[in-house]
Amino acid sequence: MSATIAAGVITPPSIEYSQLCPMLLVFGLAVAGVLVEAFVPRQARRGIHLVLTLGGLAAAFVLTIVVASSKSLFRDHAAGHVAAMGAVAVDRPTLFIQGTILVLAFVSVLLIAESSHDVSSFAAQAAAIPGSAEEREGLLAGITHTEVYPLTMFAVGGMLLFPAANDLLTMFVALEVLSLPLYLLCGLARRRRLLSQEAAMKYFLLGAFSSAFFLFGIALLYGFAGSVRLSAIAAAASSDTGSTTLLLAGLALVGLGLLFKIGAVPFHGWKPDVYQGAPTPVTALMASCTVVSAFGALLRVFYVAFGQLTWDWRPAMWTIAILTMVAGALIAITQTDVKRLLAYSSIAHAGFILTGVIAATAAGLSASLFYLAAYGFTTIGAFAVVTLVRDPAGEAAHLSQWAGLGKRSPLVAGVFAFFLLAFAGIPLTSGFTGKFAVFQAAVAGGAVPLVIVGVLSSAIAAFFYVRVIVLMFFSDPAPDAPSVVTPSVFTSAAVVLGVVATVVLGVVPQPLLGLASHAASQLFVR
Amino acid sequence: MSLYVPILVLAALSAVFAVFSIVMGSLAGPKRWNRAKLSAYECGIQPTPQPLGGGRFPIKYYLTAMLFIVFDIEIIFLYPWAVAFDRLGMFGLVEMVLFIVTVLVAFAYVWRRGGLEWD
Amino acid sequence: MSHLTTLAATTAAGPGAASITQNLVFWVLAVISVTAGVGMVLARRAVHCALMLAIVMLSLAVLYALAGAPFLAFVQVIVYTGAVLMLFLFVLMLVGVSSADSIVETIKGQRLAAGVVGTGMLILLALGIGHGAIGGARPLTSRNGSGNVSGIADLIFTKYVFPFEVTSALLITAALGAMVLAHRERTTPKPTQRQLSRQRIAGSHPTPLPGPGTYAQHNSVDMPAMLPDGTPSELSVSPVITRRGLSSQEAGGPPPGQVEAPGKQEARP
Numbered sequence: 002m003s004a005t006i007a008a009g010v011i012t013p014p015s016i017e018y019s020q021l022c023p024m025l026l027v028f029g030l031a032v033a034g035v036l037v038e039a040f041v042p043r044q045a046r047r048g049i050h051l052v053l054t055l056g057g058l059a060a061a062f063v064l065t066i067v068v069a070s071s072k073s074l075f076r077d078h079a080a081g082h083v084a085a086m087g088a089v090a091v092d093r094p095t096l097f098i099q100g101t102i103l104v105l106a107f108v109s110v111l112l113i114a115e116s117s118h119d120v121s122s123f124a125a126q127a128a129a130i131p132g133s134a135e136e137r138e139g140l141l142a143g144i145t146h147t148e149v150y151p152l153t154m155f156a157v158g159g160m161l162l163f164p165a166a167n168d169l170l171t172m173f174v175a176l177e178v179l180s181l182p183l184y185l186l187c188g189l190a191r192r193r194r195l196l197s198q199e200a201a202m203k204y205f206l207l208g209a210f211s212s213a214f215f216l217f218g219i220a221l222l223y224g225f226a227g228s229v230r231l232s233a234i235a236a237a238a239s240s241d242t243g244s245t246t247l248l249l250a251g252l253a254l255v256g257l258g259l260l261f262k263i264g265a266v267p268f269h270g271w272k273p274d275v276y277q278g279a280p281t282p283v284t285a286l287m288a289s290c291t292v293v294s295a296f297g298a299l300l301r302v303f304y305v306a307f308g309q310l311t312w313d314w315r316p317a318m319w320t321i322a323i324l325t326m327v328a329g330a331l332i333a334i335t336q337t338d339v340k341r342l343l344a345y346s347s348i349a350h351a352g353f354i355l356t357g358v359i360a361a362t363a364a365g366l367s368a369s370l371f372y373l374a375a376y377g378f379t380t381i382g383a384f385a386v387v388t389l390v391r392d393p394a395g396e397a398a399h400l401s402q403w404a405g406l407g408k409r410s411p412l413v414a415g416v417f418a419f420f421l422l423a424f425a426g427i428p429l430t431s432g433f434t435g436k437f438a439v440f441q442a443a444v445a446g447g448a449v450p451l452v453i454v455g456v457l458s459s460a461i462a463a464f465f466y467v468r469v470i471v472l473m474f475f476s477d478p479a480p481d482a483p484s485v486v487t488p489s490v491f492t493s494a495a496v497v498l499g500v501v502a503t504v505v506l507g508v509v510p511q512p513l514l515g516l517a518s519h520a521a522s523q524l525f526v527r
Numbered sequence: 528m529s530l531y532v533p534i535l536v537l538a539a540l541s542a543v544f545a546v547f548s549i550v551m552g553s554l555a556g557p558k559r560w561n562r563a564k565l566s567a568y569e570c571g572i573q574p575t576p577q578p579l580g581g582g583r584f585p586i587k588y589y590l591t592a593m594l595f596i597v598f599d600i601e602i603i604f605l606y607p608w609a610v611a612f613d614r615l616g617m618f619g620l621v622e623m624v625l626f627i628v629t630v631l632v633a634f635a636y637v638w639r640r641g642g643l644e645w646d
Numbered sequence: 647m648s649h650l651t652t653l654a655a656t657t658a659a660g661p662g663a664a665s666i667t668q669n670l671v672f673w674v675l676a677v678i679s680v681t682a683g684v685g686m687v688l689a690r691r692a693v694h695c696a697l698m699l700a701i702v703m704l705s706l707a708v709l710y711a712l713a714g715a716p717f718l719a720f721v722q723v724i725v726y727t728g729a730v731l732m733l734f735l736f737v738l739m740l741v742g743v744s745s746a747d748s749i750v751e752t753i754k755g756q757r758l759a760a761g762v763v764g765t766g767m768l769i770l771l772a773l774g775i776g777h778g779a780i781g782g783a784r785p786l787t788s789r790n791g792s793g794n795v796s797g798i799a800d801l802i803f804t805k806y807v808f809p810f811e812v813t814s815a816l817l818i819t820a821a822l823g824a825m826v827l828a829h830r831e832r833t834t835p836k837p838t839q840r841q842l843s844r845q846r847i848a849g850s851h852p853t854p855l856p857g858p859g860t861y862a863q864h865n866s867v868d869m870p871a872m873l874p875d876g877t878p879s880e881l882s883v884s885p886v887i888t889r890r891g892l893s894s895q896e897a898g899g900p901p902p903g904q905v906e907a908p909g910k911q912e913a914r915p
Contacts, residue, residue: 011611013618014804021808028815032632035818039636085808128586128830135830142833148826155819162812174809178816185823221775250774531711573863583886584739586828592733593824597817599729603721604802604810611799619803622811629814633821642829 017084020068020091023061023099024165027158030057034151043144047116050150054110057154061161062103069096081526083167087230090167090301092526097370097517098164098297105289105377106157108495112282112385113149117489119395121145122280122388123189124197131194146189152182153286160290164297169219169229169255172298176215176258179294180208183287187279192395200278207261207271215258221251222306231306232527239309252307252314259302262295263351266324273336276344281396284340285384285495288347289377296354296373300366303358305525311361318359323454325352330458334465337400339387342465343380346424349462350376356455357439360446367521368438371514375431375506382499383420385492389413389485397483400469405478410485416500418470423503425463431506438514590642601630668712679705692738696731703727717795856882 018025030053037049068074074082074091081092115122123146125139159179166172188201223229225247226237238248261268276284307314329349336342354376357369390397390406390413397403407414423430436459440452488496506513567574608615608623637643679702686698703726711719751757802810837845846852856879859871871882 010616011614011619011800011804013616014807016808028812031815032629032818035632035636035822038822039632039639086805088806088808126830126833127826128828135833138833144833146826148822152819152822155815158812158815170806171809171812174812174816178812178819181816181819181823185819185826188827244777246774246777250771530716571863572865584742586740588736589733589740590824590828592729592736593828594821596725596729596733597821597824599725600817603725604813607717607795607799607802610793610795611803614796615799615803622803622807626811626814629811630817633818637821637825640825640829640831642825 014086016086017082017091019071020074020082020084021089023064023068023103024089024158024161026057026061026064027103027154027161030054031151031154031158034154038148038151043147046147047114050147051110051114054150054154055107055114058103058107058110058157062100062107065096065100065103069093069100078523079526080523083526087167088171089162089165090526091165093520093523094300094366094370094525095165095297097520098293098373099161101370101374101377102157102160102290102293105293105381106153106160106286108378108381108498109282109286109289110150110153111491111495112285112381112388113153115282115388115489115491116145118388118391118486119191122191122282123149124191124194127189131198136194140191145191149186149189149283152186156182156186156286157290160294163294164301166298166301167231169222169231169234169302172302173212173216173219176212176262176298179291180212183283183291184208186283186286187275189283190278190280193278196278197280198278200275204271204275204279211258211261211268214254214261218251218254218256218258221247221254225251231302234306235308235527238307248310249313252310253317255302256299256314256317259295259299260321263292263299263354264325264348265321265351265355266328266348267321269325269328269348272348273341273344276347277338277340277398281340281384281388284343285381288343288380288384292347292351293373293377296351296358296369300358300369301525304361304366305527308361315359315361318355319448319451322352322355322359322451325349325355326455326458327352327461330461330465333462336465339398339400339403339469340384342400342469343383343387346462346466347380349458350424352458353436353439353455356443356448356451359448359451360442362442362446363518363521363524364442365439365446366524367514367518368435368442370517370520371506371510372435372439374513374517375435375502375510378499378502378506379420379423379431382496382503383417383424385488385495385499386413386417386420388492389488390483391486392481392483400472402479402483403469404472404476405482406485407474409478409482413485414473416496418473419500420503421466421470423507425466426459427463429504429507431503431510434507434510434514587645594637594642597633598630601627671708671712675705675708679709691743692741693735693743696734696738699734700727700731703731715794717798851881858882 034050034053037046037053041049068091075093081090081095083090113122120143125142125144125146126136127146129136129139156179159175159177159182162175163172163179166175184201184205187204188198190197219229222234225243226234228234228237237243257268261271264272276288279287303314326349329345329347329352333342333345333349336345350372354369354372357365357372359365360368387398388396390403392402407418419430423432426432426436436455440455443449443452443455604626605623608619612619682698682701682705686695686702689695689698703722707719707722707727710716710722856871858865858867859869859878859882861869868883868887870878870880873879
């Protein structure tokens, strides 16, 4: 280390606060949430947290719309702007994804805030050993961990930054910021705590491994291109200097890290266990927002950094997409737990969206964006219904307990059946429009075999969705069957929003389709 | 390399000292082995075996170590800032104060919730 | 600046030519760290595993110093070896140093498949990166123009200021998570000293409790004291500690299961 101080003052960086304000607001409110945890007495915490979290997410959504409609950002037909000294990209697809994440996170927080069934879905004392006297004391005292609110805000902040990151270093930091709170949240279930802790452990270990691979890929790409910026990597790739092996190895490892987050098939092992063990509101958050954010990052990396290398990554992505769609659909047939079933269906849907990614065109991008928005609402609604079917031991997640639900609670079972039909892609639901858009883009991009496989696996998936519907409506309930609890305004709002979005996007999808294609028209900023 | 020479010298000296002590002890000492001398000696007290059922280690040690890591990383970020302090000007101060304040929020949370109390 | 000029002189031999000391140190450390890494995976005792990890971390620190990143070398020692490894050791103590995982395979053939795939991945990466023609490993003096730490400060506070600030969010999450998972809050208020002494006076034993037994060959806190009639006293050992037996009824006799003290013991009545 040199003792001489170099001459000259470092010029301060320029941070475009106005373009970054949604993200900054979410992070700021997360920090405020930690302060609330520190200083506010226990009874008042939940109320203040709800105001900060729900209000903050709504305000951030409004700010995102303001940024997206700002004339200065897109003047002279610019695709967008690279802000914060090249760390964050602000362009239309990113703003669409961020808006989607904020709305889906708002609905997920409505589920997290539910407190009428069982005090809350979260543990009374996460540090108490399951089955110990301290745990009993905590449950009897009716307390719960309200740290879930700031943790959720941090996770949402990371999810906002992950697709917006313009260099791989920021992307890695965002990946960790979004993942760490989720690892914690997965372990905080109130009932069946051992299963929840096991889910958190598995998610943490596998997530840490995949982050390590991601980082290794970043190091190789840096070695190849001399910079971590996505545009610099693209420039180095097209100018063909440096070793191709480093580039391809880096591409593979970075892709591995991203595919892990969406749950694509060789890297899907964590999804069923984690979705099953985590508290259901957290599963809803993960199934919707994490998938949207991870797809946003995947799209950005593969369209910007590796956009010229489609010949190199398309074959591997084809294989992964086919495996994901087929394996997700096939393995779901054997599942007996409703949350695991929905996890495998989420894996299959990730495969469908991958066919849109593979198209590598603006049409593929817009179809993926629409599918992500539509799928997010449906999946949160489905998990909201899962929280409502309860027996004295907590949520009744085993499929045999769902038999005859249609006879006892036709409305709830009808809503769940509607969500399942939307997953299956029946016309007049958002699932159909999404699948149609994605498959159309894939055919236009020249991936007809993928579409054929997609349609086949949709048919297989429809089989097990319909099987659940038949189970609910056409079989008799067992004598000790679980009942459906009356939801409070929070869960009702979540379910209603899910139903409305699924219906609207199925019957009149044009506004959102138009918005998505406008967002995707100029692709990503470089 | 002049930066690392003191470290290498220190490492070499400690290695030499350790090896010298053991070797000289074995060379210079008398060798009268019997079974009693080979057993573990604790002033005549039998060495305490592990408590029955495994000892229970307080979990407060984990919390302390974890919090130490968090604040150690904050300190690590302070080093480059301190070295380049003259050149960074007002903006560097603002950035670093923002960073420190954010980690201070974590500290306030831990303090208020009793994470720093030993019992 | 002297060390930089020395390094510059060694690299003046030409791009890709590292000095003899750099080569020697690299190769020695490479062998040591890979051996320690393999030893870490294969070690039977958990604490040996942690020690091997310490060797790997320290060799990495020296390699970083060799590559012209002294700041990173010091951070590696201070944070990784000094904080993270200590955390590993604490967690090992918490879990139990002698606890072993069940090595029964729940999925048949998993170990073999893992071995095959892992070796395949290793070969693929080694061939790929080795073939990737990485140039001579020499320190990047061009980037260390005004000193390594100043260069890092330049980058952190201008180009990468946004990820730097977002890292503070990560630190908060870590502290929050540690508290949530490891800190149990009291559901009832902590009894004050006044309340505790009231309970003690009103209870059955107002006097201080007897201490643990101190005998010729045993004096740990889990040895019970003896009452005047020879029976062990229940009050002398804390209820949290499982009491060690005093079955020989005599001070100096070994408790059951304990190794006989060498040297002849007289037969006791």
